[in-house]
Amino acid sequence: MKLYLKIWRQKNAESKGSMVEYTLDGIENDMSFLEMLDVLNEGLINKGEEPVEFDHDCREGICGTCSLMINGRPHGPDSRVSACQLHMRSFKDGDSIVIEPWRAKAFPIVKDLIVDRSAFDRIQQAGGYISVNTSGRPVDANAIPIEKELADASFAAATCIGCGACVAACKNASAMLFTSAKVSQFALLPQGQVEASERVLNMVRQMDLEGFGNCTNTGACEVECPKGISLENIARMNREYLSASVKG
Amino acid sequence: MSGLISSSLARKVVMALSGLFLVFFLAQHFTINITSVIDPETFNVWSHFMGYNPIVQFALQPVLIAGVVIHFVMGFALELQNRKARGINYAKYNGGANAPWVSRNMIWSGLVVLAFLGLHFYDFWVHEMSYKYVDILPEDPTRYHAETVAKFAPFWRTVLYVISFVLLSLHLWHGFASSLQSMGVNNKYTPAIKKFAKIFAVVIPLGFAFIALYHHLNPITY
Structure with missing residues (x-):
């Protein structure tokens, strides 16, 4: 599956962020959304670039750590799941996916997709x-x-x-x-x-x-x-x- | 009690109570107005009563105006505060996926209703005030029906009224049931209350639109 990602990149709390585009190939249907980001980050690290920072912990949908706004919806298009329980079968080849941090004044951005809750x-x-x-x-x-x-x-x-x-x-x-x-x-x-x-x-x-x-x-x-x-x-x-x- | 004034929850209750008061007023206003179609004489009697009864004029009318002012001033204040709470807007925000359009756009439907109130006040309230206190004309309990019908002679005014009633309907569609939730009412009766609120939100504005159109299409010819 080939995907076109638009991800919010922000160096730190003080800097100004922006949306950055990435093209990602070879994503499998049964990968979780966070695994897809892991693949992206592996590629970025191999190229010597800064990986995209995002919050995650249990990856079992019970800790409440993941916090991704995916295509304009918190935790993505599926209902009753957190982003870690969202799988790539919910997307199709050639999809554009916009990934942003939670947006709230009370949740300041720490870095990239990580907010201070x-x-x-x-x-x-x-x-x-x-x-x-x-x-x-x-x-x-x-x-x-x-x-x-x-x-x-x-x-x-x-x-x-x-x-x-x-x-x-x-x-x-x-x-x-x-x-x-x-x-x-x-x-x-x-x-x-x-x-x-x-x-x-x-x-x-x-x-x-x-x-x-x-x-x-x-x-x-x-x-x-x-x-x-x-x-x-x-x-x-x-x-x-x-x-x-x-x-x- | 001290923190109540600045509290977000208290502000919700103020919006809810003023909104419910205005809903009650709409029902009363509609009851009188519909008589202008059914029985002009009754309409004249009630209109004269509302225009000259000292309790209505000097106690209820100021309360009504206060209700309207509180509702829209608080609405604006909350809207500004809510916009500030987001900070930076999302590049992509799919609000339609999780909430109906009417609930997300109360400020716009409210603004149209507010603009309509300006026109409506000019049409009827200012006219009444100048009749009574500027021109100091004598009481005439038979004038109201003819005056009301004449107001709807211009096509543009009838259209503006009907458009405003559509927006009023949208505002009530979310606002009426929402006000009860704000006051903490959410129990086994809630589905029935919501149904009633939605019927009210359609029937009352539709009725007002019908009255405006009826008078536009049935002018009094002398």
Whole structure:
């Protein structure tokens, strides 16, 4: 398979980047998208050029490290997969593929296709936790009865891998799907009730401080999320936030 | 409460509440307007009531104007902030793959509706104000129907109104249901609410367009 790639190249955070064109031959259908980039990089290294830097780790779709905007869509054309689980059979011989980093002011570019997503870490640190007393007589979490529906919804929210596709897809670069998933996974469980009010207030405040945009309910985030995190979480976060604000 | 004013979520709620208020107003406005087609006398009675009732004039009207101003000022502010949040635009962005056109272009449909409001205010509100407070003409409970029909005599005005109603429909198609999500309403009733919102988004603007066209095609001849 022969491909025409257009890739964002940027030396470092300070430099100005640009799209660079590459022609790549000999790509197999069963290669993953990242393997295709590995082939490109091997060629570049052999020629003595700088390889294209991109984020990746587990390559199994569970770590949330890959972050590629492929032909205008986060993680590419397939649904419910991250870029590492995208395979070249989704493309055909002679295709042009545009590859860019996530674009958001809150996700500054580090190099080429790598962005700094520590804004998500700071949102988590602002309230994405529960306090559990580990000394004395810890209560087994399994001993607390929780409705199946609530447990399932909490688990579904907790499957968010924090990749940032929601921000990348959103026309407003809003991080509400991510933040709402992290709020929801605790808001639905009794263990999360103690810090419920301060959690949602602090996490939303941090989200705003990071410079993400506002949600306009287009639903793009839900469609592009590799884990299928639902918009219901955003509505839940809105409810939690309003009731926490009124409580003061 | 302190962080509420600057919070992104609170701003969403302000957009939602002002939007829902305007949706409610549209329903009320339509109910009165449709009588101009069904029964001109009823239309005259209601129009006169709306024009001279002190509660409507000095309490409800300012609230309505405030609702419109808050909705569009907040809409502009959010749009600017959202554009800034992206930073550098994508070389290729396939927004159509994951979100409907109407939801991504609320600012444009909103701007057309805002421009229409300018024309609509000039046509009816400015006319009313000058009738009552500039020319200081006497109350005439029978004038409204004939005045309304006459407004739609020019073809250009009727066309502008109809185009605006199409854009209003698109704006409501996304905005009505979206406002409920912003206020945290997303439960088992949501699919039914969304269906109602979409029916409203089509029926009400279509009704307004029908009224404009009806009066254009049925001028009063003396």
